[in-house]
Amino acid sequence: MQSMSSNSSSRCIALLWLLLPPTLIALGLTIFTQSFFLSRTSFDHRSSCAPGAAGNLLKAALDLNDDEIRFLRKNRWLSDYLRHSDHHNVTERNDGCWAPRKVDSMAIIVVDALRFDFARDHLPLSVGSRLFPDNNGQNKTSRGFSKLYQFVADPPTVTMQRLKGLTTGGLPTFADITGSFGGASIEEDSWVEQLKNSPWEQRMMHNNYHKPQIAFVGDDTWIDLFPTQFDDAHPYPSFNTRDLDTVDNGCLLHLPRLLDRLAGLKTNNDPTTKVPPFELMVSHFLGVDHVGHTYGPNNPHMEKKLHQMDNMLSNTLDRIDNAPDKSCIVAFVLGDHGMTEDGNHGGGTSEEVNAGLFVHFSPGCNAREGYDQRIDGREIGSESTQAFDSIHQIDLVPTISLLLGLPIPYANIGGLVTAILPTPYGENEEMDTSSSTPYIATALALNAAQVWTYLHTYSQTSRDLPRERLLELKELLNSASTLYRGAIIQSQKELQDNTYHDSTEFRQACGLFKIFLAESTDLGKQVWTQFNENGMMIGICTLFLAWVLANPLWKKDVRKQIGMILCWFGTNNRIAMNGASEDQFASSLQSFRLLEVAASFICMIFYSGVLTFGNSYIEHEREIVTFFLAILCLLVFRRWNYESNRNATTTAVSAYLPLVVISCSRIHDVFVTGHGLDPSIRLHASHNALVFLPALTVLLALRFRWFELTHALSVSKFIDILTTVCLGCSWWEKRTRDHSRNGHEFAQASMIFVMIGVMHAVYCTGSELTSRVNESRVQRSWKLLCHSRLVLFRVMLFLVIVTGPSTACTAVIVLVQCAALSQMMMQSKAHAEIDAPVMAAMWRLLIRQIFFATNHHCSFNRLHFTAAFVATDTFQFHIAGFSLFMNTFGWELLGTLLLLLTSRFTTNFTTADSKDGHSRVWDWFCFYQCTETLTSCISVSAMKRHLMVWAVFAPRFMFAAIFTGMGLMFWFIDALLLFTQNGYSKPKDMGKEGRDK
Numbered sequence: 001m002q003s004m005s006s007n008s009s010s011r012c013i014a015l016l017w018l019l020l021p022p023t024l025i026a027l028g029l030t031i032f033t034q035s036f037f038l039s040r041t042s043f044d045h046r047s048s049c050a051p052g053a054a055g056n057l058l059k060a061a062l063d064l065n066d067d068e069i070r071f072l073r074k075n076r077w078l079s080d081y082l083r084h085s086d087h088h089n090v091t092e093r094n095d096g097c098w099a100p101r102k103v104d105s106m107a108i109i110v111v112d113a114l115r116f117d118f119a120r121d122h123l124p125l126s127v128g129s130r131l132f133p134d135n136n137g138q139n140k141t142s143r144g145f146s147k148l149y150q151f152v153a154d155p156p157t158v159t160m161q162r163l164k165g166l167t168t169g170g171l172p173t174f175a176d177i178t179g180s181f182g183g184a185s186i187e188e189d190s191w192v193e194q195l196k197n198s199p200w201e202q203r204m205m206h207n208n209y210h211k212p213q214i215a216f217v218g219d220d221t222w223i224d225l226f227p228t229q230f231d232d233a234h235p236y237p238s239f240n241t242r243d244l245d246t247v248d249n250g251c252l253l254h255l256p257r258l259l260d261r262l263a264g265l266k267t268n269n270d271p272t273t274k275v276p277p278f279e280l281m282v283s284h285f286l287g288v289d290h291v292g293h294t295y296g297p298n299n300p301h302m303e304k305k306l307h308q309m310d311n312m313l314s315n316t317l318d319r320i321d322n323a324p325d326k327s328c329i330v331a332f333v334l335g336d337h338g339m340t341e342d343g344n345h346g347g348g349t350s351e352e353v354n355a356g357l358f359v360h361f362s363p364g365c366n367a368r369e370g371y372d373q374r375i376d377g378r379e380i381g382s383e384s385t386q387a388f389d390s391i392h393q394i395d396l397v398p399t400i401s402l403l404l405g406l407p408i409p410y411a412n413i414g415g416l417v418t419a420i421l422p423t424p425y426g427e428n429e430e431m432d433t434s435s436s437t438p439y440i441a442t443a444l445a446l447n448a449a450q451v452w453t454y455l456h457t458y459s460q461t462s463r464d465l466p467r468e469r470l471l472e473l474k475e476l477l478n479s480a481s482t483l484y485r486g487a488i489i490q491s492q493k494e495l496q497d498n499t500y501h502d503s504t505e506f507r508q509a510c511g512l513f514k515i516f517l518a519e520s521t522d523l524g525k526q527v528w529t530q531f532n533e534n535g536m537m538i539g540i541c542t543l544f545l546a547w548v549l550a551n552p553l554w555k556k557d558v559r560k561q562i563g564m565i566l567c568w569f570g571t572n573n574r575i576a577m578n579g580a581s582e583d584q585f586a587s588s589l590q591s592f593r594l595l596e597v598a599a600s601f602i603c604m605i606f607y608s609g610v611l612t613f614g615n616s617y618i619e620h621e622r623e624i625v626t627f628f629l630a631i632l633c634l635l636v637f638r639r640w641n642y643e644s645n646r647n648a649t650t651t652a653v654s655a656y657l658p659l660v661v662i663s664c665s666r667i668h669d670v671f672v673t674g675h676g677l678d679p680s681i682r683l684h685a686s687h688n689a690l691v692f693l694p695a696l697t698v699l700l701a702l703r704f705r706w707f708e709l710t711h712a713l714s715v716s717k718f719i720d721i722l723t724t725v726c727l728g729c730s731w732w733e734k735r736t737r738d739h740s741r742n743g744h745e746f747a748q749a750s751m752i753f754v755m756i757g758v759m760h761a762v763y764c765t766g767s768e769l770t771s772r773v774n775e776s777r778v779q780r781s782w783k784l785l786c787h788s789r790l791v792l793f794r795v796m797l798f799l800v801i802v803t804g805p806s807t808a809c810t811a812v813i814v815l816v817q818c819a820a821l822s823q824m825m826m827q828s829k830a831h832a833e834i835d836a837p838v839m840a841a842m843w844r845l846l847i848r849q850i851f852f853a854t855n856h857h858c859s860f861n862r863l864h865f866t867a868a869f870v871a872t873d874t875f876q877f878h879i880a881g882f883s884l885f886m887n888t889f890g891w892e893l894l895g896t897l898l899l900l901l902t903s904r905f906t907t908n909f910t911t912a913d914s915k916d917g918h919s920r921v922w923d924w925f926c927f928y929q930c931t932e933t934l935t936s937c938i939s940v941s942a943m944k945r946h947l948m949v950w951a952v953f954a955p956r957f958m959f960a961a962i963f964t965g966m967g968l969m970f971w972f973i974d975a976l977l978l979f980t981q982n983g984y985s986k987p988k989d990m991g992k993e994g995r996d997k
Contacts, residue, residue: 018975022968024546025930029961032539032937035532036944036957041462046189047407047450049097049198054080054407054446057098061449062481068488076100077442079405096405097194097202099443102422103365103403104264105212105279107331109316111309112159112219113289113345114335115297116150119356122306126313127333127358143321144360145367147419151357152392154525155348155950156860157337159238159289160221162393166336167192167225169397169412171524186225189409191401195280196229203405210276212263217254218247218284232258232278238286239875241293241865242678244305247286252312255283259319264327264362279404285309292343293865294678320362328365328422330403332396333358346860348951357391365422391417392521398447408450413524415517416447418510438491441506444513445484451520452477469523473516480512536941543934550930552836552923592639593835599635600841603628607845608932612939612960615952622852626665629845633658636824636834636842643832654827660820661846664813668853672813674806675855676864676887679734679743686806689732695808696724702815707790716764716790719757723797726750730870731805747801747871754798761791785905792894792901799890802867802883803854814850818895821846822902825921840924847895856888858959859952863888893966899925900970922974929967936960 047053055069055078072078079095095101119127130146153162154171165171167190186193192214200211213231216222220235234254236247259265263277287305295301313333320329335355339345345352361367394414401408402416418440455473459465487505607628611617617624637658644655674684685691703720726749733743765787768780796814800807825839834842856862867887868880886893903922936957943953 015975015979018979019972021546021550021926021930022971022975024542024549025933025964026968028539028542028546029933029937029964030539031542032536033961035535035539036937036940036954041458042188043411043457044187045410045457047194047410049194049202049407051202052080054078054098057449057453058445061452062445062477062484064481064485064488068485071488071492072442075438077439095202095204096402097198097407098446099402099405099439101203101403101405103328103330105262105277105329106281106400106404107259107262107316107320107329108280108282109313109331109333110218110282110284111288111333111335112284112286113292113337113339114309114333114356115338115351116335116354116356118288118297118306119148119333119335119358122303123310123313125310126317127310129314130317130360144362144365146358146360149357149359149391151334151355151396153337153353153355154393155346155353157345157347157352158860159219159336160225162336163221163225165394166396167409169394169409169414171394171413185227188411190226191397191404191406191409192226192229194401194406194409195404198406212277212279214280214282215258215261215278216282216284217258218251218282219286222282222284230282236286237875239865239880240869240873241290242869243873244287244290244294244301247284248305248308251283251285255312255316258283259316262329264329264364265319265323285312289339289345292339292345294343295681296343296677297339297341299681317360320360323362323364325364327362329362330365330420330422331360332400333360334396336393340861342862344861344863346863347955348948352861355393357396359420361422367422394521398450402443402446408447410450411454413451413454413521415451415514415521416444418444418514437503437506437510438487441484441487441510441513444510444517445481448477448480448513448516451517455520455523465523465527473519473523476512476516476519480509480516483512484509536937540934540937540941543930543937547927547930547934550923550927552920552927592635592642596632596635596639596838597835600632600835600838603632603845604837604841604928604931608928609935612932612935612953612956613942615946615948618858618952618956621858622849625845625849625852626669629665629842629849630662632838632842632845633662636838640832654823654832657820657824661817661842664817664820665846665849665853668810668813672806672809672853673855675803675810675853676866677804677806677855678866679731679805680736682735684806686809687735687804689735692731692805692808693728695812696728698812699808699815700724702812703793706815706819707786707793716757716760719753719760720794720797723750723753723757723794726753727797727801742873744871744873750801751798751871754794754801757794757797758791761787761794765791781905785901788901788905789898792898795890796894799886799894802870802887802890803864804866804870807854810850810854814891817846817850818898825902836920837924839921840928843895843899843921844925844928847892847899850891850895854891858956860955889962889966892963896925896967896970900974904974926967926971929964932960933964 055064055073058064058069058072058078059066069078073081077100078098079100080098127146127148130143131148133143154165164186168186168188170188195214214229215232216230217234218236219238221238223230223233223235234250236250238247240246258278258281261275261278262281263279288302288309291297291299291301291305317331320331323329334357337345338352338355340347340349340351392414394412395417397412397414398408398416399420400406402421421436421440421443452473455465455470459467459470483505487503487509490503490505607624611621611624637655640655640658672686674681674687677684677687679687681687686695700720704717708714708717726746730743730746730750733741733746765784768783768787796811800811803810821839821843824834824842827833855864863884864887865884867883868875870883872879900922903919903925940949940953940957943949946953
């Protein structure tokens with residue numbers, strides 16, 4: 001009884017010891033991730049449109065007194081008073097919640113992924129003809145005022161996050177990028193919600209007693225964010241990047257009708273009409289973005305799509321130009337982000353963040369050329385001038401709010417763009433700067449007061465805002481407030497005939513307010529993500545403990561093997577000088593092995609450690625991986641070639657296996673391109689039927705040769721034949737010019753056959769495990785390995801389906817490389833064996849090289865969103881998410897599982913001396929991944945204030961965490977299987993050692 005209890009206790013301890021390292025890794029990674037990706041604190045506060053709200057805000061934040069507030073209201077620089085019920089006395093008054101409303105209506109046209117150079121160079125009919133009317137033979141006086149700006153987005157450059165910033169004025173955190181795949185409504189204050197809920201009597205314009213409505217057409221992301229705010233909404237599904245026209249055609253269908261009802265443009269402005277006009281119209285076109293994802297920005301499809309957008313914009317702006325003289329309508333044509341040269345986005349490169357913003361006012365707004373140079377901060381200095389010149393996307397939020405007479409959203413940290421505020425003109429057609437300058441100063445004061453109120457409230461609930469920076473901002477705000485109050489007092493003294501001088505104090509106050517707003521935005525960008533320093537440190541310490549425990553050097557057989565290699569290094573010179581020929585030969589081979597081990601350690605230290613600290617290294621990770629893999633393979637080839645020339649212990653064919661791995665990698669990088677792109681793109685040779693059909697044929701031949709125990713035609717083979725035939729037909733149809741033939745039916749059929757094949761192979765594997773047939777352990781292990789590899793082959797077929805025709809060649813090359821590495825791993829003759837650290841490094845580098853070779857990278861702008869639509873045009877969240885996940889991480893999953901199976905099963909049919917080495921390959925592989933996870937956490941902790949943290953380091957960390965998560969899953973399974981199969985027993989060498997004693 002006592003012996004049984006002791007044995008049970010030992011088994012429990014053994015199980016805990018096996019599971020301790022992966023458990024600590026999972027725990028440490030979870031703690032660190034939650035500490036690093038904390039979302040900012042959001043508030044349910046709303047800016048008020050109640051009478052007196054703006055005055056109270058200025059009094060609380062800028063210390064203005066009641067007399068100064070009354071003076072601002074009297075001269076209509078503030079409009080937060082209750083509108084008089086006798087409309088005959090206020091016919092010409094343009095009221096607003098905080099400041100006087102400037103426009104009758106607004107049209108926001110979002111051209112998704114409209115890069116700045118697209119707007120500048122590729123829209124000649126709409127943008128070009130208005131920026132340079134003389135060059136296009138246009139009558140400049142018959143058109144309104146236009147201006148093109150570089151519109152800077154903040155990463156992550158994903159549509160949902162950019163729309164959140166464009167409507168709330170906040171900076172969505174990097175972790176919020178996951179919302180782009182599911183959708184979640186905005187809970188914070190926004191100008192869309194203010195427009196819906198603000199009292200119309202506070203913003204009434206031109207005696208229109210019917211509250212206008214809000215209209216929308218286009219990308220359904222807007223409806224995800226604002227499900228109830230739009231009165232007239234026509235959303236279209238947005239996720240299918242291969243659908244270039246559905247959303248755009250829907251917008252073109254509804255746009256004329258929505259324009260007809262735009263306030264100020266509406267032909268029937270009779271207040272008694274029962275159909276209310278629109279004061280805001282949002283239209284979101286997606287074609288440019290989808291062409292970029294599918295074909296890239298330099299494809300003829302992009303030229304065609306931009307031409308379509310140019311015609312649409314030209315017609316829309318012409319309608320606005322024909323508005324009545326007393327109507328002021330503004331149109332914003334903008335891109336939510338840009339795109340890279342391969343058509344993707346999500347990161348923080350200049351091509352992704354520099355979008356275009358084209359602003360166009362109708363003639364009734366009285367905007368003229370040069371009006372935007374009135375106030376540019378030159379009175380303060382270059383710092384203020386730069387603040388006026390820079391336009392970030394969140395800066396549009398307070399601008400839109402004041403143009404429509406709305407309160408600025410509570411959590412906004414953007415700064416007002418004064419250049420977009422129309423300037424009233426006097427009777428002599430001259431700019432009335434004497435009244436516009438105080439108005440702009442008041443608008444900036446309201447903006448600064450709102451931002452300070454938000455920052456002050458935020459600092460009360462979080463300690464992440466540095467106290468020193470807040471004090472600096474407060475001092476800057478006080479300086480601006482002092483100048484502003486002085487300017488008000490000066491205007492009161494110089495009041496003559498209702499004319500107010502454009503004083504230097506007002507302009508200086510504008511400059512300081514603008515600097516304050518720019519500094520506040522910078523502060524928000526620096527500390528928006530709340531880093532839990534203590535939690536991050538606890539996570540790193542936990543990972544470090546797991547890293548120590550996972551080190552294979554704790555195992556005696558590993559220490560013995562490494563020690564033997566090192567011992568040879570100390571005797572090399574002595575043997576080389578006076579030893580026998582055979583001793584010199586053995587010494588040379590051991591020197592080669594020592595060099596291989598040292599090189600593998602150096603490569604893994606650099607790749608798993610040093611690389612994570614350099615953004616340039618991360619950006620060139622693909623080249624580094626390929627180089628390191630080539631180095632290790634060449635070192636192994638050098639030893640095997642030397643040995644085969646001496647005594648033919650290693651056959652000539654086996655000696656060249658390392659060169660096969662290198663050659664395949666190079667061939668793949670040079671000749672196989674176009675992964676994740678539409679098969680109809682004919683720029684890539686691997687998309688040609690003359691390439692992918694033979695590749696599928698070779699793939700089938702390899703499957704019959706390497707993945708079957710019998711050569712007879714079976715149901716299993718027939719399933720794979722049907723899968724590849726349907727897949728080839730699907731790609732053939734997708735390459736046709738007839739867009740109605742999209743190949744979805746064949747793709748669906750191939751997926752169904754793959755699923756049937758996977759289930760069949762899993763069933764065969766399970767049957768083999770439960771079989772009671774009397775056969776040797778070697779035969780049983782070989783059958784299990786074959787069945788397991790067949791499961792992996794069919795999973796690889798699914799990856800081929802969701803990645804595209806280029807992957808047919810990729811699959812063939814990957815099979816050859818994996819077969820070569822497996823054969824190299826099974827070499828157990830004398831000096832031909834490869835040490836476990838070297839073998840693990842080669843497997844790790846090959847798996848990661850396949851990830852990069854399939855046009856992936858550790859950044860979100862390289863995700864193949866087309867994987868979600870290989871078999872359907874309809875977006876289904878779970879199916880699309882699974883397809884995208886497998887497209888991105890499937891090769892890592894397959895390679896890791898193949899290595900685990902190979903390292904465990906081959907121990908049953910190799911020599912006794914090689915068993916421990918083969919089993920230790922998996923241990924070293926896990927140790928390398930643990931090292932990468934630990935150093936990635938350390939690097940993002942050290943670089944958390946780095947300029948490229950969200951563009952480079954954070955995505956690299958997230959991908960490393962996902963890679964580790966998949967490895968941990970197999971690590972747990974392997975530990976449990978080892979325990980259940982073998983129980984707890986001491987290693988054989990230790991048992992033998994004990995008996996000898």
